[in-house]
Structure formats: C-alpha cells, structure tokens
Amino acid sequence: MNIEKSREQHVRSKENAIKYGFWLLLMFFLTLLPFLLPNPFYMRLVTELFIYGLLAMSLDVLLGYTGLLSFMHAAYMGIGAYSVGIFLTYVEIPPSLWLSFPLGVGIVLLIALPVGWLQVRTGGFAFALLTIAFGMMYYTLVWKSRDITGGDDGMIGIPKPDITIGNWSLGSTGDPLIMYYFTLFVVLICFLVTRRIIQSPFGAVLEGIRENEERASFIGYNIRRFKLLGWLLACCLAGVCGVLFTYLKGSVSPTMMDATAGGAVLMMTLLGGLGTLWGPFLGAALFIFGQDFISTLTEHWMVFMGLAVMLLVLFMPKGIGGMINQFLEKRQSTKGE
Amino acid sequence: MMPIILNTENLNKKFGGVSAVFDTTIQVEDKKLTAIIGPNGAGKTTFFNLVTGRLRPTSGKVFYKGHDITHSSPHKLAQIGICRTFQINSLFLGLTVFENVRLAKQAKVGGSYKVFSLRKNLKDVNEGARTVLEEVGLQDKGSVIVSKLSYGDQRALELGIALACEPKVMLLDEPTAGMSQGETERLTNLIKELANSRAIVLVEHDVEMVMAISDNISVMNQGKIIAEGPPEEIRKNHLVREAYLGEED
Numbered sequence: 001m002n003i004e005k006s007r008e009q010h011v012r013s014k015e016n017a018i019k020y021g022f023w024l025l026l027m028f029f030l031t032l033l034p035f036l037l038p039n040p041f042y043m044r045l046v047t048e049l050f051i052y053g054l055l056a057m058s059l060d061v062l063l064g065y066t067g068l069l070s071f072m073h074a075a076y077m078g079i080g081a082y083s084v085g086i087f088l089t090y091v092e093i094p095p096s097l098w099l100s101f102p103l104g105v106g107i108v109l110l111i112a113l114p115v116g117w118l119q120v121r122t123g124g125f126a127f128a129l130l131t132i133a134f135g136m137m138y139y140t141l142v143w144k145s146r147d148i149t150g151g152d153d154g155m156i157g158i159p160k161p162d163i164t165i166g167n168w169s170l171g172s173t174g175d176p177l178i179m180y181y182f183t184l185f186v187v188l189i190c191f192l193v194t195r196r197i198i199q200s201p202f203g204a205v206l207e208g209i210r211e212n213e214e215r216a217s218f219i220g221y222n223i224r225r226f227k228l229l230g231w232l233l234a235c236c237l238a239g240v241c242g243v244l245f246t247y248l249k250g251s252v253s254p255t256m257m258d259a260t261a262g263g264a265v266l267m268m269t270l271l272g273g274l275g276t277l278w279g280p281f282l283g284a285a286l287f288i289f290g291q292d293f294i295s296t297l298t299e300h301w302m303v304f305m306g307l308a309v310m311l312l313v314l315f316m317p318k319g320i321g322g323m324i325n326q327f328l329e330k331r332q333s334t335k336g337e
Numbered sequence: 338m339m340p341i342i343l344n345t346e347n348l349n350k351k352f353g354g355v356s357a358v359f360d361t362t363i364q365v366e367d368k369k370l371t372a373i374i375g376p377n378g379a380g381k382t383t384f385f386n387l388v389t390g391r392l393r394p395t396s397g398k399v400f401y402k403g404h405d406i407t408h409s410s411p412h413k414l415a416q417i418g419i420c421r422t423f424q425i426n427s428l429f430l431g432l433t434v435f436e437n438v439r440l441a442k443q444a445k446v447g448g449s450y451k452v453f454s455l456r457k458n459l460k461d462v463n464e465g466a467r468t469v470l471e472e473v474g475l476q477d478k479g480s481v482i483v484s485k486l487s488y489g490d491q492r493a494l495e496l497g498i499a500l501a502c503e504p505k506v507m508l509l510d511e512p513t514a515g516m517s518q519g520e521t522e523r524l525t526n527l528i529k530e531l532a533n534s535r536a537i538v539l540v541e542h543d544v545e546m547v548m549a550i551s552d553n554i555s556v557m558n559q560g561k562i563i564a565e566g567p568p569e570e571i572r573k574n575h576l577v578r579e580a581y582l583g584e585e586d
Contacts, residue, residue, distance in 0.1 A: 210431075
C-alpha cells in the first residue's frame with residue numbers, strides 16, 4: 001500500500017515537473033517570439049491572438065463551466081473597446097491607461113449587471129436567445145449613434161496611452177513590441193486568476209450548475225446568483241479584451257460586435273475545447289491564423305472555416321483541448337498500470 | 338409523541354382539471370419515519386414536489402416548525418434543513434462521486450464565495466463529505482466519475498447527496514427502486530438509523546419494507562389520503578388491504 005502510494009506520488013511529481021517545464025518553456029518562447037517574427041504585422045497578429053484567446057476563454061467560463069450559452073459574447077468586448085475609445089477621444093486630458101482601463105471594464109460590468117440579472121431568470125434556451133437580442137441592441141445603438149461612435153465607419157485615430165507605473169513610463173501602447181508584452185502580461189494574469197477561481201469552491205458551484213442545475217438548487221445553492229456571478233466574470237474578462245483591443249488597434253468598428261464576431265468567438269471556444277480554459281487559446285490561434293492563411297488564397301475564407309468547423313464538431317466534439325486531455329489521461333492510466 | 342416538524346394543510350394541486358393532490362393534510366413527527374404508500378399515479382411524488390418547492394400548490398399551505406414555507410424556493414428549503422432525493426436519479430454526472438457529495442456539503446457548511454482558495458482547503462467540507470461516503474458505502478469509489486458508476490451505487494449516491502446537506506427533514510422518493518436485494522437491505526438499515534436523529538418522509542413501493550421500518554404510514558390514492566396510522570393499524574385496515582396490499586389471506 002505504502003509502496004504503491006509513494007510510486008503514485010513519484011509518478012505524479014514527475015508529471016508535474018513535465019507540466020511546469022512545459023509552461024516555463026512556453027513562456028520563454030512567447031517572450032522571445034517578437035524577435036523571431038519576420039515583421040511587426042505578425043507581432044500585432046499574435047497580440048490580437050492573445051486578446052481573442054482571452055475572449056474565447058471567458059466564453060469558456062460561461063459555457064464550459066457554468067453551462068450558459070452566449071451567442072454574442074463579442075458584444076461585451078465591443079462595449080469595452082468603444083467605452084475606452086470614446087473616453088480617450090473625447091475627454092480632453094492626456095490619455096491615461098490607469099483611468100481608461102478600469103473605466104472600460106467598469107462600463108462593461110455596469111451594463112452586464114442588469115442584463116445578466118434579467119437573463120439568469122430564464123431557462124437555458126431563452127438565455128441564449130436573450131444574449132442575441134441584447135447583442136443586436138448594442139450593435140444597433142453603436143451603429144446609429146454616428147455622432148459619437150462614427151456609425152459604420154467606426155472610430156479611428158484613438159489616442160494611445162502610455163504604460164506608466166508612478167512616474168516611470170514603460171513606453172506607449174502604440175509601440176507594437178511594448179503592446180505585445182503588455183498584452184501578454186495582462187492575458188497571463190487574467191488566465192491565472194480565472195484558473196484559480198475555477199478551481200476554488202466557487203468554481204465548484206459553477207460546475208455543479210453546469211452538470212445539474214436543478215439538483216444544485218435542491219442542495220441549497222441560489223443558482224440565479226451563481227449564474228449571475230459567472231456571467232459577470234465572463235463579461236469582465238471580455239471587457240479587458242475590449243480595452244486591450246482599442247490600445248492595440250487605435251480604432252474600433254461595429255463589425256467587432258456583430259453576429260459574425262459573436263459566432264467567431266463561439267467557434268474559437270468550441271474548436272479549442274470546452275472546460276479547459278487553455279483550449280480556447282488554441283482555438284483562437286487556429287481560427288485567426290487559419291483566417292489569415294486562407295484569406296491570402298481566397299476571399300471566401302468563411303466557406304473553408306465553416307467546413308473546418310463542421311468537420312471538427314463531427315470528429316472532435318471535445319475540441320483540440322479535449323483531445324489533448326484525453327490523450328494525456330490515457331497515457332497516465334497506461335503508465336499507472 | 339415527538340413534536341411535529343413538518344405539516345401540510347389542505348394541500349391541493351391541479352393540472353388542468355385533474356387533481357393530482359387533493360386536500361392533503363399530513364403531519365410529520367420529528368425523529369420518526371413517516372411513509373407514504375399508494376399505487377402509481379396516486380400523487381406521492383407530486384406531494385413531494387409541493388413540499389420541496391419544485392411545484393407551487395394550487396391552494397393549501399406547508400409548515401416547517403410552524404413557519405409557513407409554502408412559497409419558499411428549493412434552495413431556501415435546503416438551507417433551513419429540508420432535503421430530498423429524486424425517484425429518477427438527479428446527480429452531477431460529469432463530476433466524481435466525492436465531488437458530488439462535497440458540493441452538497443459545501444452548500445451546508447459554507448465557503449462557496451471563496452473565489453481564491455482551493456477546494457481541498459475547506460477541511461470541514463472535505464471531512465464531512467468523506468464521512469457521508471462511508472455512511473452510504475461509497476468510500477472506495479470517491480474518485481470515480483458518476484456517469485461510470487453502477488445503478489445501485491448511483492442510487493446510494495442520490496441518498497448521500499441529500500444526507501450531506503445535514504437535513505432536519507429528509508424526503509426520500511423511492512430510494513431503493515431498482516436496487517438489488519443486498520443493496521436494498523443495507524440502504525433500509527441506513528434509512529432506519531438516520532430516522533433516529535431526524536424526520537424522514539419515505540415514498541416507497543415495497544410495502545413489506547415500509548411496514549418493517551416505518552413509525553407512521555399514510556396511504557394515498559387518487560391524490561387523497563385514505564388512511565393513516567402506525568403499520569399494524571394500516572395492515573389491519575380493510576380498505577387498504579383490499580386496494581394496495583393484495584387480498585392473499
């Protein structure tokens with residue numbers, strides 16, 4: 001018994017060492033990546049990938065852990081992006097990161113709170129439909145408020161704030177290299193914090209709701225409250241994505257919050273695999289690079305993307321992340337025997 | 338006689354024109370085992386649903402320790418100590434056996450808003466969950482995913498989840514349905530033992546089992562209580578014998 005246990009421990013610590021080694025290597029690689037890329041275009045593309053990866057991950061919190069489907073999650077990123085864009089454009093003070101960042105996320109939460117309050121009072125399918133209804137409403141509002149948002153032209157030339165800590169400036173968010181590291185840092189923090197939350201007792205309740213909403217309420221959980229908290233967590237993360245997006249691009253357009261954008265995020269999350277948190281980053285990478293690659297061959301890249309998604313759903317229902325997890329588990333169980 | 342912990346007053350539930358539960362008044366004594374028997378469709382499960390907040394009664398009231406709880410939601414009822422099991426298993430299928438029970442224990446003990454601590458750090462919750470697993474005989478299967486569990490074990494877990502909520506009143510909807518003889522016997526003993534420290538309301542088809550372990554029995558037919566009393570009285574009741582126990586001797 002004891003020998004078995006210590007062997008098991010040995011195997012586990014070895015597995016852990018491999019895992020941490022892998023993460024260290026990945027971080028090392030991502031730190032060096034800007035110097036390996038041929039031009040700033042790809043650096044910006046990778047930065048965008050981090051942002052969309054985080055957005056897909058935040059949808060995973062909602063869909064993969066709480067069991068709530070949002071068709072228009074990109075809309076909350078859009079709200080964050082527009083909030084920051086409008087603030088930096090119209091408020092006549094030197095562009096400030098420390099003001100605009102919390103403001104962007106705060107406005108997303110301010111809108112997500114009453115909307116979420118209403119949405120969690122409905123069942124599964126109605127919840128999903130309401131996300132479309134509200135998403136279309138935001139989109140129309142942005143589209144129609146031409147005086148402020150620029151309508152279908154969007155906003156361009158949004159001032160880019162410096163990244164400062166006290167009096168010490170790290171550089172401008174307009175510098176692709178600086179923005180790359182800043183985004184990597186923020187996304188990494190968000191990932192680690194979210195992972196911690198998911199592994200917490202609170203995360204356990206979200207999983208319980210995903211698995212069996214009714215039983216969760218019959219053992220004493222106020223499921224509406226927990227769903228609302230899960231929703232707010234996902235929207236808060238989407239808000240962070242929006243803020244980063246505006247810093248990176250210096251422009252926003254209503255297409256980033258339309259139904260196609262909402263569908264794209266859902267695809268990234270499903271491609272990457274639900275309930276893994278890291279899977280959606282892979283999904284976003286595949287989606288964005290796939291889009292970039294195919295669109296150099298044909299303008300009808302959506303056709304191929306759709307086809308790829310259909311095949312993936314048919315043959316890899318758990319996404320890439322699910323496949324990798326399955327593979328790792330299998331290896332572990334054969335090793336244990 | 339023990340004090341009344343749960344009672345209903347003229348509880349009614351109509352689905353369209355059909356009365357599923359009609360003018361049902363039941364009193365549940367604390368630390369006793371009250372059984373509700375009756376044929377299929379008698380309204381036993383509907384009655385459970387009314388008491389535990391799954392359905393709203395058309396009229397009538399439910400009281401817990403004298404407080405009106407008629408319109409309380411399931412999670413509030415669970416928090417004050419009224420927990421139930423389901424006739425058709427209602428489990429967290431994708432989670433482990435331990436996590437199922439741990440989740441229920443966490444609902445009772447607390448810690449659900451600790452977003453930055455780890456599940457394993459809730460010592461009381463984990464210990465409580467382990468104790469419950471031992472009580473229902475699943476201590477060796479804690480790490481198994483529930484969907485891969487045998488039906489009998491799932492049935493035991495169904496009870497374990499309710500038990501982890503540390504209920505004052507436990508409503509069990511056919512807890513032994515589909516279990517083997519041995520499993521049924523073990524679970525029956527457990528239920529009897531549990532009734533020493535809390536009130537139990539039991540819906541069961543197995544009349545012999547009910548007779549053996551119940552303190553009080555209510556017989557339901559077509560939404561109405563047609564007889565109630567201790568097992569020996571029910572056994573003697575002519576009406577009940579004719580309709581539900583079979584006229585063998």
